[in-house]
Amino acid sequence: MDNFTYCTPTKYIFGHGAENHTAEELLSISATRVMVVYGGGSVLRSGLLARVLLQLDDAGIYHCELGGVQPNPTDPKVREGIEICRREQIDTLLAVGGGSVIDTAKAIAAGVPYDGDFWDFWAGKATVQSALPLGVVLTIPAAGSEGSGNSVITLLDGMHKISLRTDFWLRPKFALLNPELTFTLPPEQTAAGIADMMAHIFERYFSPTADVEVTDRVAEGLLMAIMEEAPKVMSNPTDYQARANIMWSGTLAHNGICGTGRREDWVSHFMEHEISAVYGVTHGAGLAVMLPAFMSFMAHVAPAKGAQLARRVMGVTDEPDDTAAALEGIRRLKDFFTSLGLPVTFNQLGIDKPNIPLLVQKLHENKGERIGGYFTLTPADTEQIYRLAL
């Protein structure tokens, strides 16, 4: 187990009516002028946004709005938000939505008090030293951004999709999680969210650090819970209990608990980020394609962790060979993704002839010549992994 520092100060309010605590929680962090960030039609259609704004009105909290955040959020919306916040002297941000909305709000939060261009943080040219406080009303269990200090933004100029990770500043002060708000998610979004949260666990599970039994067991437990609850939410979208288990799993998958004491991987995410930057696919669907491809490569070069996953999580009990066990685990994982209606190949993702050389080039341009935590990968390796997804 490696040395680590771990702090998750986010206050979670979970369950029926959680969103009704919005004004109360904003007041508890001394919010007086709030910008509410949201995405497209669903929070308008459902009346959620109106209900939240009404709470703010009733509490006498000044607010302005930034709507229209798109999936795979980009820098222009962040810049627009920073400008409004400065003009309106906003002291607190409230994200009402899923990962794209929260990540945009985080980027704005970091950008407002910073003299330079907010992208400096994502480009690695500066470190976040302060940020506006942020609250979240979560509507999509997937990205785990409600409990993380991370934010993924795409720079339109060059389509660079980059994840920024902070230990403290970008962690939300509070996150309100009502599973009922996820009842109306389209099935493909529910499924993509499930792939995303599983990926957040896999990226930490595929670690070169030895002797991390406690973190492994927590990760395996979360994976088993997700795989048990997922079919229930797919077949009955208003199954509150299954939705609740999935929602809380999504938060725990990414609040850092599965990464304590070890080096993480994140290759599947990096490789998917290039796909969604270039082809605009849904992140979780892209992950359902890249995860098995990544694991298949690893089954041959470093099979230990994949074999452990197969045996402890995927129910592969009768295969003594590590590579064979890992491959059987991957087969079952693909079957599971397929059962949720997720793609597991480029073709199923709607990309007939992916420009793999371009993806490899951008990947290593953004992340360096050698990438990976579990196993170090060259451009030749990552090309092979992309090809395993054909």
Place this chain on the structure above:
Amino acid sequence: MDNFTYCTPTKYIFGHGAENHTAEELLSISATRVMVVYGGGSVLRSGLLARVLLQLDDAGIYHCELGGVQPNPTDPKVREGIEICRREQIDTLLAVGGGSVIDTAKAIAAGVPYDGDFWDFWAGKATVQSALPLGVVLTIPAAGSEGSGNSVITLLDGMHKISLRTDFWLRPKFALLNPELTFTLPPEQTAAGIADMMAHIFERYFSPTADVEVTDRVAEGLLMAIMEEAPKVMSNPTDYQARANIMWSGTLAHNGICGTGRREDWVSHFMEHEISAVYGVTHGAGLAVMLPAFMSFMAHVAPAKGAQLARRVMGVTDEPDDTAAALEGIRRLKDFFTSLGLPVTFNQLGIDKPNIPLLVQKLHENKGERIGGYFTLTPADTEQIYRLAL
């Protein structure tokens, strides 16, 4: 899954040399006048206390000391500490030790800013509304107090041993966890600590709340990790990796993550508190006696959770009947405790003829006529559970 609010703001610094961050972390929470609370000889003999005090000196942090905290800590030491803090205008507490030391420091932290008697909080007559900030250098993985908002204190007048639970105020601001500091623990203390942390999980696992798959799986994962690492630390006390896994498990067992979304139980703890209050036994050893007794009772009246535990954690795969599976799981749990050198009966605990009527009387006097979360117990039931431990 029940509605819940969950917030664990404690900053954990874990690994080699973690205690070297003491002054730095104290400064980061603006400490200027610190009282250092500790127990008996081990922190003196090992030089740990001297090293910590030297850091404070070097950082120019004023400090005074309160040593001599005993296991099963009592109110006089708390009162002494409160008096010193007020006289010395202490603004921050630092606990260097295990659960008894931390719990004493927490009680002092709550008592200093309170006008009435600190015991009011434990007696349920008042609610903690403020407290001095507290940092921890942990030396015993067991009580989990370094990550919890709880504190167990015994009132000498009547020997009332009571656990106070707060959501926020008594959670440490930081906890420094270096597994090397646990290398020199006597084997019986290591073993008792393992029983204690497992109990913290069981008390949350035995829940009447349905549909808590995610929390169940996390709890089961932690139990499996502890049971895998425990024999290693017993046979090789300086096995850093095993000590690290046990130490972090002890924190996660009690920082609340295993209780999210459900009603908890705590009967085994309450029943053990009466034993250690009357007979002065080690808390963890008392738990190793009471847990199997409690589970044996439940195997007959509410076997579902015990059967799930047996099947998922204890490896009982071939027993379709819930009661029989639960009983086989308990047999294996007792074998496990015995293998660590722990007692599983009153007799092995050194109590030949326990005064069971007295224990039952004090239990219900302190906790009410009906107790329990998993299953409601009358005095006749708790008497039977105590007898199952004979």
